[in-house]
Amino acid sequence: MAAQVVSPFANHRPVRSARRIEVSVGPVAADFVGCDHRIIQAAIEYVAALGGGTVQLLAGTYALGNAIFPRAGVTIRGMGDDTVLRKCAGVATPLVREADWFEYAVQVENPAGFTVGGGLALSSGKAEWPQTKCFTITAIEDNVLHLDQRTEKNFWVSEEARAESVHSLIRGWEVDDVCIENLVLDGARDCNPLVNGNYLAGVFMQYCNRWRFTGVTCQNYNGDGFSFQVCDDIQFHQCCALGNASLGFHPGSGAQRPVFRNCESRSNRLGLFWCWGVCDGVAEDCVFVENTQYGSSVGHRDTDNVMRRCRFERNRVVGVLFRNEPEPSRTPDRNRLEACEFIGNGEAGIDVQGTAGDLAIQGCRFVGDGDSQAVGVRIAATVGQIELSDNEFVGTATDIEDNRPGAKLPV
Secondary structure: OOOOOOOHHHOOOOOOOOOOEEEEEEOOOOOEEOOEHHHHHHHHHHHHHOOOEEEEEOOEEEEEOOOEOOOOOEEEEOOHHHEEEEEOOOOEEEEOOOEOOOOOEEEEOOOOOOOOOOEEEEEEOOOOOOEEEEEEEEEEEOOEEEEOOOOOOOEOHHHOOEEEOOOOOEEEEOOOOEEEEEEEEEOOHHHOOOOOOOOOOOEEEEOOEOEEEEEEEEEOOOOOOEEEEOOEOOEEEOOEEEOOOOEEEEEOOOOEOOEEEOOEEEOOOEEEEOOOOOEOOEEEOOEEEOOOOEEEEEOOOOEOOEEEOOEEEOOOOEEEEEOOOOOHHHOOOOOEEEOOEEEOOOOEEEEEOOOOOOEEEEOOEEEOOOOOOOEEEEEOOOOOOEEEEOOEEEOOOEEEEEOOOOOOOOO
């Protein structure tokens, strides 16, 4: 028998719970009709102004000429693989006039391909990863691009300053309490320049807290898939990072308590990169497969994190790397690998370098195939205490290569 639905107006009890608004966005037959970043942002601003709610993105491919900027209390929900947010092709041009740190415009060699309302990144310097700052173009006059904010940095012709129409697909800055659900982000990697994951990514957040991603795929971005810097309590459930040029998931500097559950990171340069000072993180039941360097990398002051029931398979160099930090005060300590599986990863399943200590590798399974993962666990001579227990080794030429003086293999 079906449960009887009782209207709240069937009695005299007051209605004291607010019901938040929900609006739809789509190519046709929606509350907001369109299929680009502007119509999505308009819906977000409308919902945010009413105290929060849900923006439902209907099936379709949405062309993004700028990032989507979520607002606090707003859920952005797609329809799974049928909702695709795809970055437009990027262009780049050098600056032809010095731009100092206090200006609202830059003069470029060629303004073709830039649009009003579009995203813009300014970079300068000859380094592989130059300093970068992101803007929105507010007007274009001849070859002058007007900006929504001051430059705040010097962008000088003498330092090869340039403008590029690159941006994240979703970007948050000092925004808390956001949900992103059931959609695909496509970075159009083949027609966009490589970007630095400390400033831009398919999804980029800085100074944000309590974001939750469910069923979100970020693919083909020419940089990191998901990157968040100085952000706490960011959660990913059933999310995928696929074929991004750099890091799949990048819990960045100072991130506390990140959670990854039932996620997949495949065919990126690196699957899960624990950056600087990432603490109390959890990765459970995740898959890190066929990344061109490492399945996961742990380093500078990344402490008290756990990877549990994860599979690291056919990553080209190593399954999990504990990085060689130069100072003992910067080591990744008190991290745990529990019930994980390591299959056919390049040189070794796990490579522990530097002076990391108080680590635990428990109940893990290591499978070599003759051509790869000849070593199950490799431990550098300078490493501190590691608890190794209940691990299984199949087909590895060397189960545990322990280079510490006087080291004894576990029974």
